[in-house]
Amino acid sequence: MSPQEVTTMATTLAEAGPAVDYAARLDHVSKSFPGPGGQQLVLDDISLDVAPGEFVTLLGASGCGKSTLLNLVAGLDRPSAGSIDTDGRPALMFQEHALFPWLTAGKNIELALRLRGVPKGERRDKTESLLELVRLKGAYGKRVHELSGGMRQRVALARALAQESGLLLMDEPFAALDAITRDVLHDELTRVWTETGLSVLFVTHNVREAVRLAQRVVLLSSRPGKVAHEWAVDIPQPRRIEDAPVAELSLEITEALRGEIRRHGQH
Numbered sequence: 001m002s003p004q005e006v007t008t009m010a011t012t013l014a015e016a017g018p019a020v021d022y023a024a025r026l027d028h029v030s031k032s033f034p035g036p037g038g039q040q041l042v043l044d045d046i047s048l049d050v051a052p053g054e055f056v057t058l059l060g061a062s063g064c065g066k067s068t069l070l071n072l073v074a075g076l077d078r079p080s081a082g083s084i085d086t087d088g089r090p091a092l093m094f095q096e097h098a099l100f101p102w103l104t105a106g107k108n109i110e111l112a113l114r115l116r117g118v119p120k121g122e123r124r125d126k127t128e129s130l131l132e133l134v135r136l137k138g139a140y141g142k143r144v145h146e147l148s149g150g151m152r153q154r155v156a157l158a159r160a161l162a163q164e165s166g167l168l169l170m171d172e173p174f175a176a177l178d179a180i181t182r183d184v185l186h187d188e189l190t191r192v193w194t195e196t197g198l199s200v201l202f203v204t205h206n207v208r209e210a211v212r213l214a215q216r217v218v219l220l221s222s223r224p225g226k227v228a229h230e231w232a233v234d235i236p237q238p239r240r241i242e243d244a245p246v247a248e249l250s251l252e253i254t255e256a257l258r259g260e261i262r263r264h265g266q267h
Ligand SMILES: Nc1ncnc2c1ncn2[C@@H]1O[C@H](COP(=O)(O)OP(=O)(O)OP(=O)(O)O)[C@@H](O)[C@H]1O
Pocket: 033, 034, 042, 060, 061, 062, 063, 064, 065, 066, 067, 068, 069, 205
């Protein structure tokens, strides 16, 4: 290797920076919005790491700032104080599937691949394998209105996975689904997470869902949102939402959540 090549390589490595030991790191993050009586503090001094490959659920009462926090991690908004770092650009999935209705399921996914710069010749195959991963083999040509709610969320998941980000941010993605479909999608998400080694930060106000999915549940208090408690969930996957250990821990967390809600006078 010539000295020039060594220098080029060293520069490339320096530009790449040292490998980080987190998928996301929030360091003393606060966020205020302008309100009627001045600045309204929504998130107060939140420090939180998501480790590579970790599945964390962020749980809290309605309005406590969960979506605000997720939007900050996504880079859609900036914190008023503190810093947020992610290892690469996160992929996002919301409660509403946000698919383009004039495109087929397959074309919605291909669009994400195109935006990522995947060459045209490779997109179709990649899309088919993503559809297979979310158990939607054969749905390539289906239009969005031909798909059930659960299928739409699967396409949205496939589209998020098409971004090949190491970090998936999910904001109540299954909240609008019926209980049985949600159950199936919990299984699917757990399987995809296990197969891909993704890091996931999943927002919900559903305690059982939080316990069903996560390795760690982080409870946010309200007004302002602060990290109130954390639980490690040491129950082997795949879990079922009605498993006794899931129900037991959910009860404990629900009590803590009720406590938070009572402290802030919400119902
Ligand atoms: N762009 C904004 N401008 C002003 N206030 C905002 C803005 N975005 C959020 N808020 C306020 O911040 C608070 C937290 O909102 P956020 O949507 O993050 O809550 P949430 O925990 O996601 O609630 P839910 O469970 O209902 O989705 C609310 O009081 C909301 O009104």
